[in-house]
Amino acid sequence: MAQQHLDPTDSTAGGSRELPPAPEQGGAPTAEALGCYLRAQATEFLRALRLHRETGGTGHGTQESVDAARALRRSARRISGSLHTFRPLVEEAWSAELCPELAWLSGTLAREHACQACLERLLLALHRLSGTAVLPAQPTEEAAGGRAADRGNLTVGAAKAGALLERQLGLARTRAHSTALQALGSARFHAVADKVAVLASDVPLTPAAATADLTPLADAARERLTDAVAALPLVTAGSPYNAEALVHGLSPDPSPHPQDAPWHQVRLLLRLHRYAREVLDGAGGPSLLDERGREPAGAPVNTRLLAAGQALDRHRDASEAAAAAASAARTPRIAPATAYALGVLHADQRHEVEAARFAFQQSWQKQAVGAG
DSSP states (O other): OOOOOOOOOOOOOOOOTTOOOOOOSSSSOBHHHHHHHHHHHHHHHHHHHHHHHHTTTOTTSOHHHHHHHHHHHHHHHHHHHHHHHTGGGBOHHHHHHHHHHHHHHHHHHHHHHHHHHHHHHHHHHHHHHTSOOOOOOOSSHHHHHHHHHHHHHHHHHHHHHHHHHHHHHHHHHHHHHHHHHHHHTSHHHHHHHHHHHHHTTOOOBOGGGGGOBSHHHHHHHHHHHHHHHHTSOHHHHTSTTOOGGGTTTTOOOOSOOGGGHHHHHHHHHHHHHHHHHHHHHTOOSGGGSOTTSSOOTTOOOOHHHHHHHHHHHHHHHHHHHHHHHHHHHTSTTOOHHHHHHHHHHHHHHHHHHHHHHHHHHHHHHSOOSSOO
């Protein structure tokens, strides 16, 4: 397989209340733009794969190997998302076979990082909640004594809660690491890499794609996003401290929080919309990003897309952290102080979910800055 240069990145997706169509430069964008984008992302995939192998492919090792795995996920998401949005222009059988495999690869490589990020988030929250920060003045000594007792219970249980989370999430991370290594050495992965290698030089477009305009398909992705956002309770989310995210917070059901699913779906649609804009704008490729995977200074960026995407990323992270805290609290025979600390931690992360929804609502309602 041919590996080449380029350095990848991943900018967060985002949205706007009435998302403007991507600007057209030099006439309507055609399949040639899609082909160039897919070839660039396939080349980046192969470059990241080579770097991952050169650094040993150890997720617990060097920063270079971590960056390589992140770049693999990033390019896999962009290839899969672009094939999904513009699927009428690509050979159907080939696309239908490759997209699920790229989703499998991206998800498998993401689990280890997700476990580590979740653990760090929860431990930082425990430290913040059980720290020695000055509490607001209380009107009476009795109230002050009650708050001090609560803080004492939290401090007692925080250390054990942190240790429990480290055991559970550390084990999950180790398993995810082993699964990722097995996946990267499997015949299934090598088949995916072979298909991407072919894509780097030859994009299997349909005959009709030669004269097709990409704009209607990109607009359809934008409309799917706006429809999904319209179904969200943005009016409620626009009120601070509405406690909507805490509804069913004490449910014994271990399944994912039911009201989070529509927000997660919007996050995915937002990402697809961003990738479609990258194709139409001829932007978003690795060559347009700095070595840290960020938009360089002066690069065209829709501030509403960026802010909305960041808010939904925080929503996803807080939702997963709250679920991890709730799962730990279901551990049999834990001490009451530990259960109390985990309960406070769960409520704190659900409040973070609510705050992220509020931030998304605010960014969604703002008028676009400059050209969208």
